[in-house]
Amino acid sequence: MICVPRGALFDETVDCLERVGLDVAPLRDLGRRLVVDAADDVRYITTRPSDVATFVEAGAADIGIAGTDVLREAQPDVYELLDLKFGACRMIYATVAGEDPTPSVLEHLGAVRVATKYPNAARAYFARTGRVCEVVKVNGSVELAPLVGLAHGIIDLTATGRTLIENGLVERDEVYQSSARLIANRVSHQVKATIIDPLVARFAEAVS
Amino acid sequence: MNGDDLARLPEGARDVLPVERSELTALERSLRTSFASFGYLEVRTPLLEFAHEMDRAQDGGVGRAFRLFDDHGRVLVLRPDLTIPVTRLVASRFADHDGPVRVSYVGARLRPALPGKAQPVEEQQAGAELVGLSGPAADAEIVALLIHAVRAVGIADLHVAIGHVGLTQAVLAGLGVPDDAVASLQAAALTRDLAGWREIAQRLDLDAPSRDLLAELPTRRGGKDLVQQIAAQVPASAQCCDELCATLDLLGTHGVDDAVMVDLGVLRDWGYYSGIVFEISAPGVPRPIGAGGRYDSLGARFGVDRPAVGGGVWLDGLHQAVNARVQAPTFREGVVLAGGLDSDIALAVRLRAAGVAVVAAPTGTDAEALATIDRWRYVVTPASGALTVLDRSTGERVESSDVAEVIKSRA
Numbered sequence: 001m002i003c004v005p006r007g008a009l010f011d012e013t014v015d016c017l018e019r020v021g022l023d024v025a026p027l028r029d030l031g032r033r034l035v036v037d038a039a040d041d042v043r044y045i046t047t048r049p050s051d052v053a054t055f056v057e058a059g060a061a062d063i064g065i066a067g068t069d070v071l072r073e074a075q076p077d078v079y080e081l082l083d084l085k086f087g088a089c090r091m092i093y094a095t096v097a098g099e100d101p102t103p104s105v106l107e108h109l110g111a112v113r114v115a116t117k118y119p120n121a122a123r124a125y126f127a128r129t130g131r132v133c134e135v136v137k138v139n140g141s142v143e144l145a146p147l148v149g150l151a152h153g154i155i156d157l158t159a160t161g162r163t164l165i166e167n168g169l170v171e172r173d174e175v176y177q178s179s180a181r182l183i184a185n186r187v188s189h190q191v192k193a194t195i196i197d198p199l200v201a202r203f204a205e206a207v208s
Numbered sequence: 209m210n211g212d213d214l215a216r217l218p219e220g221a222r223d224v225l226p227v228e229r230s231e232l233t234a235l236e237r238s239l240r241t242s243f244a245s246f247g248y249l250e251v252r253t254p255l256l257e258f259a260h261e262m263d264r265a266q267d268g269g270v271g272r273a274f275r276l277f278d279d280h281g282r283v284l285v286l287r288p289d290l291t292i293p294v295t296r297l298v299a300s301r302f303a304d305h306d307g308p309v310r311v312s313y314v315g316a317r318l319r320p321a322l323p324g325k326a327q328p329v330e331e332q333q334a335g336a337e338l339v340g341l342s343g344p345a346a347d348a349e350i351v352a353l354l355i356h357a358v359r360a361v362g363i364a365d366l367h368v369a370i371g372h373v374g375l376t377q378a379v380l381a382g383l384g385v386p387d388d389a390v391a392s393l394q395a396a397a398l399t400r401d402l403a404g405w406r407e408i409a410q411r412l413d414l415d416a417p418s419r420d421l422l423a424e425l426p427t428r429r430g431g432k433d434l435v436q437q438i439a440a441q442v443p444a445s446a447q448c449c450d451e452l453c454a455t456l457d458l459l460g461t462h463g464v465d466d467a468v469m470v471d472l473g474v475l476r477d478w479g480y481y482s483g484i485v486f487e488i489s490a491p492g493v494p495r496p497i498g499a500g501g502r503y504d505s506l507g508a509r510f511g512v513d514r515p516a517v518g519g520g521v522w523l524d525g526l527h528q529a530v531n532a533r534v535q536a537p538t539f540r541e542g543v544v545l546a547g548g549l550d551s552d553i554a555l556a557v558r559l560r561a562a563g564v565a566v567v568a569a570p571t572g573t574d575a576e577a578l579a580t581i582d583r584w585r586y587v588v589t590p591a592s593g594a595l596t597v598l599d600r601s602t603g604e605r606v607e608s609s610d611v612a613e614v615i616k617s618r619a
Contacts, residue, residue, distance in 0.1 A: 059494030074324075077495070079473075080401040081427070181403055186496060190367045190489040193429055193469060200427070 002042055003056055003064030005049035009180055012086040013065050016180075019206040020199070053078060053183065062188035063196065068178035069157050073118050079184040081200050085207045087180035088159070091121055094169045095153040096146050102172065105152050106131060115145030116155040125155060125175045143167040220321035220329035232332070232523055235361055235530065236314050239334045239521070242357035243312035246349070248336045251311045253293035255318075259283040264509045265292040266479055272319045286318040290333050291503070291518055298339045299510035307340025307514065328524065335500070335520025339507065342515035344451050347484045347502060348458035350517045354488060354498055355464040358521060363490050363529050366497075368467050369429075370455075370486045371474030373501070375438070375448035379425060382444025383418045397475040402426050417441075426473035432456050434470055448483075455484060476501060488521065490529035497525035539585035539601050542567060543615065546575035546589045555590075555611075562612035586615060 004013050004027065018024045026036035027044055035045050045061055047054075052066040053076040067087055071080060093114075095101055105112050111132040116122045119135045126133040136151050143163055145151040155175060158164060164171060182203055189196055217223070224232065240250065262285050263269035273288035287293050290313055302309045314334040321327050336353055338346050351368060358366050376397075380390055389412055396404040409423035421441055428434055432453050439449035452470070459465045476485045476499065483502030490497050500519015507514040548556040548568035556566045567584060569575040579587045579600060587598040588611055597606045597614050608614050 057494065059492075075399075078400065080399075080403045083403045083407070185494060186400070186487075187489040187491070187494055190369045190469070190471070190487065190496075191491050193367075193471075197427075197429060 001061045001063075002044050003052045003061035004044050004046050005052050005065060005067075006046050007049050009049055009065065009067060009087045010046075013180065016065075016084055016086060016203075016206060020202045021206075050074070056183050056185050059185050059187060061185070062192060063182060063184045063199075065180050066183055067180055068176070069118065069121070071181060071183070072176070072178075073120050075120075076183075077186060079186060079189050080181050081184055082182040082203055082207070084180040084182055084203065087178070089157050089178050090159075091118065091125075091155065091175040091178060092158055092164075092171045093125065093153055093155055093173045093175060094146075094158075094164055094171050097168050097170045100170075100172055101152055102131075112153060113151045114153050114155055115142055115151035117142060118155055118157075121175060122155040125173075129173075143169060218329065220327060222328065228527070231531070232527055235523055235526055236334065238361045239357050240312070240314065242353065242360050243334075243336050245356075246310070246336070246353045248310045248312035248353075251294065251297060251313055252315060253287065253290070253297055253313070255287055255316075256284050257287050257293055257296075259285045261296060262288065262292055265289075265295070265506060268479075272322075274318055274320060287315075288319050289317050290315055290335060290520065291337065292506070294335075294337050294518075295339075295503075295506050295516065296510050298337070298516075299507055299512040299514075302339070303512055305340075308346070309339040310336070311339070312336040313520075332523035333520045334523060335518060337516060337518035339516040340514045341517075342502075342504065344454035344458055346515075346517050347451075347455045348462060350500060350519050351455075351459060351468070351484075351486060352462035352464050354500065354519050354521065355462075355467050358488060358490070358498065358526065361526060361530055363497075363526070365491055366467050367469065367489045368486050369469055369471035369474045369489070370452075370484055371470070371472050371476075372448055372452050372484050373475055373478055373481045374483050375435075375445050375452060376425065376472060376475060377478070378445035378448050379422070379438065379442045382442040383414060383422055385412060385414075385422065394475075394478050397426060397473070398477060400473070402473060426475070429469055429471045429473070431470060434472075438472075452484065480506070483517070486519065488519075490525075493525050493528045495525060497521055497529055538583065540583050541565065541619070542584045543586040543588050543611070544569050544575045544579040544582075544584050546573070546587070547571040548588075552590055555588075555595075559612055564612055564615055 014024050014027045022042060023038040023040045026038050037043050049067060050070050052064040053070050053074050055061045056064040057076040057078050069091060102112055111134045113136060114122050114133045115136045115138050119137050122133055122135050138145060142154045142156045145154055184196060259275055270288055273285040276284050278284050294311060294313055298309050298311060316330045316332050318330050321329055338350055355368060389408060392408050393405055396408060405426055406423045409419060435449045435452050439446040459468050474485055474487050480503055481501040482504045485501035487496040488498035498521035502517040504515040507516055542565035544567045545552060545556055546569050548566055549570045551571045556568055559566045569578055575589060576587045585601055589596045594607045594609060595611055597608060597611055599618060606614055
């Protein structure tokens with residue numbers, strides 16, 4: 001049972017699974033189905049990227065592919081087996097173009113208001129840099145927040161930086177780098193060791 | 209009743225209803241029997257402990273715990289762990305016991321829930337500690353005891369993954385890994401981030417074979433061959449490797465080696481364990497159902513420096529694993545006696561004396577309805593001199609004056 005993220009990582013995940021030598025035909029022809037069975041006895045379940053870790057942690061899937069961003073945010077109790085080296089993007093702190101308002105906001109207000117889908121990442125980043133932030137949790141269109149005065153800045157994931165530029169935002173700092181990871185349920189990793197270990201070796205070979 | 213009325217418990221706390229409670233009781237009984245069969249004596253430590261006593265166990269304190277003040281303003285904790293109080297107990301109350309001391313326990317540990325995680329606050333745990341013996345024979349006894357105990361409750365298909373903190377530390381020292389890198393590797397191991405471990409290893413200034421050995425160390429799994437291979441590659445780890453091999457041999461003699469695998473990624477908490485560490489898993493339960501290891505330095509923190517090895521199982525996980533296999537019986541063995549509460553107390557007394565469980569219903573109420581809702585097997589109704597016994601499992605009605613005999617013949 002493999003949990004595959006829908007959305008941005010999906011195509012690269014399927015390519016990776018194909019390079020590993022798994023039958024990905026049903027994933028290529030997914031349609032609206034959420035669960036598909038492949039000819040090689042692998043069952044794929046597809047979920048939102050942020051839910052992959054949840055499904056694997058709960059044992060609903062033995063292994064899965066999840067971004068570092070999801071793993072850092074949810075801190076699931078799973079094995080992080082391998083960096084799959086695709087889906088590379090960066091978690092960044094950005095504010096509106098021009099002079100960075102952050103120092104002045106901190107001086108006058110004490111705390112920066114930050115809009116993000118990743119509240120834990122935001123808190124950890126500001127704590128690490130010795131500053132205080134007030135997190136505004138949003139679920140989409142994060143870039144909008146500083147433009148309309150909802151927040152002073154954003155913590156968000158970016159691959160090319162194009163959305164930032166198009167919205168007149170400038171990256172001020174990198175929080176961390178993210179890529180796709182192969183994760184495994186703690187018990188599946190033990191109980192299905194004879195299946196998982198050779199499979200992980202094939203993954204390692206495919207991404208090297 | 210609406211949803212708000214049901215949510216009267218703190219986050220992570222839960223009630224246990226009769227069916228589950230009886231199943232858990234049966235598990236506890238079986239575990240106690242297993243521990244006793246190895247000569248482990250059961251103890252109980254209090255739910256309340258001084259925070260400063262528990263904090264002695266680890267640099268930086270015990271971490272997550274419910275804390276409160278006593279009437280002198282001293283900080284107390286609701287015991288967040290069972291090994292630490294049992295170690296305190298053995299160090300203080302068995303201080304002049306020449307050893308080895310073998311103790312077991314069944315009890316709850318309480319830890320505040322982590323935000324956003326559906327984790328129980330109160331976890332029932334049963335375990336055994338062997339204090340005063342070092343070496344492979346003691347390690348093997350604890351592992352064999354727990355395997356025996358888990359198998360005795362009906363879980364044949366269990367997997368025990370054994371790692372060795374001392375071995376891993378010896379390999380790191382033998383390869384010359386600097387202290388700051390050891391700390392980062394330890395942090396990665398604690399969160400099972402094998403990808404992160406690999407990245408740290410690959411950044412180190414080591415020769416290529418050493419770097420590869422280090423990078424893949426926590427992914428290595430197998431049997432004695434693997435351990436001997438590591439000993440050959442890193443001579444500094446040879447002593448730990450020999451010990452682990454001896455433990456594996458002894459587990460074979462105990463007849464439990466089919467459940468055991470060496471997994472050098474099982475390291476748990478380095479600040480606490482010093483030798484073998486293990487995790488017990490069963491199919492169908494997403495988290496390990498048991499864990500343990502050797503923690504030789506813990507006793508000294510409580511004033512008596514004695515080696516110790518121990519481990520335990522979590523009852524909820526064990527219950528989940530057992531429940532995946534067993535069908536609960538439909539009926540409870542017992543009688544609902546109409547009038548047993550008032551007009552027929554004498555009959556109730558006679559039946560109980562004969563070993564029959566009797567639920568007393570008031571005269572004139574519907575005894576069968578009560579039997580249905582609580583799933584009792586028999587309903588006894590006095591009717592004009594004789595007694596009617598209804599066996600709900602078959603639907604038969606029998607007239608008899610000797611109810612106990614009827615029930616015994618059907619058991």
